[in-house]
Amino acid sequence: MSKNDKISMSVIRRLPRYYRFLLELKNNGAMRVSSRELAEKMGSSASQIRQDLNCFGGFGQQGYGYDVPKLFDEISAILGLDHRYNAILLGVGNLGRAVVNHVAFESRGFNLVALFDKDPSVVGVEIKGMPVRNVAELGDYCRSHQVDAAFLCLPRESVEPLAEVLYGCGVRYYWNFSHFDLTMKFDDVIVENVHLNDSLMTLCYRITEEKYPMIEDKPSEEADGEN
Amino acid sequence: MSKNDKISMSVIRRLPRYYRFLLELKNNGAMRVSSRELAEKMGSSASQIRQDLNCFGGFGQQGYGYDVPKLFDEISAILGLDHRYNAILLGVGNLGRAVVNHVAFESRGFNLVALFDKDPSVVGVEIKGMPVRNVAELGDYCRSHQVDAAFLCLPRESVEPLAEVLYGCGVRYYWNFSHFDLTMKFDDVIVENVHLNDSLMTLCYRITEEKYPMIEDKPSEEADGEN
DNA sequence: TAGATTGTTAATCGATTAACAATC
DNA sequence: TAGATTGTTAATCGATTAACAATC
Numbered sequence: 485m486s487k488n489d490k491i492s493m494s495v496i497r498r499l500p501r502y503y504r505f506l507l508e509l510k511n512n513g514a515m516r517v518s519s520r521e522l523a524e525k526m527g528s529s530a531s532q533i534r535q536d537l538n539c540f541g542g543f544g545q546q547g548y549g550y551d552v553p554k555l556f557d558e559i560s561a562i563l564g565l566d567h568r569y570n571a572i573l574l575g576v577g578n579l580g581r582a583v584v585n586h587v588a589f590e591s592r593g594f595n596l597v598a599l600f601d602k603d604p605s606v607v608g609v610e611i612k613g614m615p616v617r618n619v620a621e622l623g624d625y626c627r628s629h630q631v632d633a634a635f636l637c638l639p640r641e642s643v644e645p646l647a648e649v650l651y652g653c654g655v656r657y658y659w660n661f662s663h664f665d666l667t668m669k670f671d672d673v674i675v676e677n678v679h680l681n682d683s684l685m686t687l688c689y690r691i692t693e694e695k696y697p698m699i700e701d702k703p704s705e706e707a708d709g710e711n
Numbered sequence: 712m713s714k715n716d717k718i719s720m721s722v723i724r725r726l727p728r729y730y731r732f733l734l735e736l737k738n739n740g741a742m743r744v745s746s747r748e749l750a751e752k753m754g755s756s757a758s759q760i761r762q763d764l765n766c767f768g769g770f771g772q773q774g775y776g777y778d779v780p781k782l783f784d785e786i787s788a789i790l791g792l793d794h795r796y797n798a799i800l801l802g803v804g805n806l807g808r809a810v811v812n813h814v815a816f817e818s819r820g821f822n823l824v825a826l827f828d829k830d831p832s833v834v835g836v837e838i839k840g841m842p843v844r845n846v847a848e849l850g851d852y853c854r855s856h857q858v859d860a861a862f863l864c865l866p867r868e869s870v871e872p873l874a875e876v877l878y879g880c881g882v883r884y885y886w887n888f889s890h891f892d893l894t895m896k897f898d899d900v901i902v903e904n905v906h907l908n909d910s911l912m913t914l915c916y917r918i919t920e921e922k923y924p925m926i927e928d929k930p931s932e933e934a935d936g937e938n
Numbered sequence: 939t940a941g942a943t944t945g946t947t948a949a950t951c952g953a954t955t956a957a958c959a960a961t962c
Numbered sequence: 963t964a965g966a967t968t969g970t971t972a973a974t975c976g977a978t979t980a981a982c983a984a985t986c
Contacts, residue, residue: 494977496916500909504890518943527895530943531979538945546944547986564919565913587907593915633918657918659911662720663731668754676914680814682727684886685790686818687903689723691860691884692791694901698721699748721953745967757967758955765969773968774962 495536501526501561505554509691518549565593569632569657572598572625574646576616579661580637582607584612594633598625602642622646626653633657640664717891726790728753729763733783745776747800796859796884799825799852803833803843803872806888807864811839821860825852829869844890849873853880860884 505526509517515539519530526533537550544550560566573580573595580599589596592703599611599678602619609616618624626649634650636643636658642663650658651670658675666675686696732753736744753760764770764777771777787793798821800807807826814817816823819848826838829846836843844852852858853876861877863870863885870891877885878897885893885902893902 491920492810492977496913497909499916500906500912503912504909520943527892529979531981532977534944534946535978542945544944545986546984547942549943561918562737563913564923565915567915567919569915569918578805578809578812582805583907585805587911589911592908592911592912593919633914657914659914674914674917676910676917678905678907678910679727680810681819682724682731683905684816684819684821685727685730685792686723686792687860687884687901688791688796689726689789690901690903691796692794692820693718698793698915706758719953747967756955758957759953761968761970762954769969771968772962773960774966776967 489539489566491539495539498528498536499559502533503556503559503563503565506552506559507551510556511633516549517552517555519544520612521549558669563593565591568595569593569594570595570597570630571633571635571659572596572600572631574600574619574622574639574641575637575639576601576609576611580635581611583635583661596635597629597631600625605688619646622654623649626650626655631655633659635659635661636664637661712796714831716766717764721789724764725755726786729760730783730790733779733786736779737783741779743776744779744782745769749778767921790816790820794820795822796820797857797890798860798862799823799826799827799858800862800864801827801846802866802869803828803836803838804864804865805861806916808838810862810864810888823862824856824858827852846873850876850880851875853882858882860886862886862888863891864888871896 505522506517509522509525519533523530523533534544537555541558542563543555568590571589573584573596576584576599580601584596584599596612596614599614599616600619600622601607601616604618607616607618631650631653632655634657636656638645638646638661640662643660643662643666647658647664647666647669651673656673658673660666660675660677661680663679663681666673720722732749733744736749736752746760750757750760761771764782767789768785770782795817797815800811800823803811803826807828811823811826823839823841826841826843827846827849828834828843832847833843834843858877859882861882861884863874865873865888867889870887870889870893874885874891874893874896878900883900885900887902887904888907889891890906890908893900
């Protein structure tokens, strides 16, 4: 793969994992790592690691491997974690609060600059030093501040009208926890979805598949093998 | 693909999406849908939908398409949503609370039967009608109740010792929100991971890639002086 | 230097798309 | 019946793995 080709989603989704394992190695004081060692740790293959990294550049050294702190910095830069995109969060219910308190925005490229909710009983409350604003002020806020991204922690039915406001104000990047499909409605947005229910259903499928396998036991064909 | 082959993860991860769109169609009173129509709605391809469904059986009818309520029921059955696997949740911090309150377990194949935390100030508190139990009782609880799955809403460093207790009690299915890699430690478990930080980093990468593209504009092949 | 390990090309494997005969 | 749409096979596309020359 040439360095100019578009990076595939498969590779992109592996980058945060490289980031995590390299951070751990770095914190443990490791100075070098080979693709073989890293693959072993991560449960992937050396070949894949070298292919992935070489999408972005030749970060290693023949006969030596990769310099851990250097590679960590490279991955951080590739991910763009040195940026501080301004983000607002909509919906400070249980999920929104968990996101505010649980996610490490600052080290993941984002500044969380404002919170919004429609529930009057929560408007004005401070969370992590930020007042919850009335969602009625959303448009005003976005027009008077630089807002790059929106984190949507809303019930599905609330998303569409608010997304229209956001889109109208030029917000193009979304972290979406609802099942409303923003890409179907707006064709020039970047949306990262987190679908907890889908994830849980996948677990249910995999459990069921293991506990109650649907083998239709095709008995022939198999018998005439040898060893 | 024969009905006996192992279903690929790509297909499995699309099943919850089929479930959602079919539920919506059903709720809107639609009786039939063709693969072409469904593909349009979902932003996928008719061919893929037919391929996916035919991993599990021939649910359609030539010249007609698919019966919506019937196909919905089939997908539900394939996902195993009619099961009621007993699940316990560990860690009722912000994230744990969000999961308890936000996720529709009952319609996704699970019964949430107990909550655990180590923080004495939260032990005893009721959440959704369930008392938070002391994590010290975890082993006792698991040995005296049928526990199929554990939802791990814990900080990374708390996972390993508790996972050992759970595994020792025969718990093999995990919904894991931490970055501790359970599959590296236990080789016969089924783990579904939700990595919020990874998801956010992926968004950061995609924003950065769009705003600051790294086109190296290779103007002439090897006009390259060495360095 | 000799051994190690990368960067990169080639081979394989798997997933998606296209095509079309079967059939409702 | 004729038109529509599936189920399924074949063709294409993309991703992973293997191999090895380059080189530290």
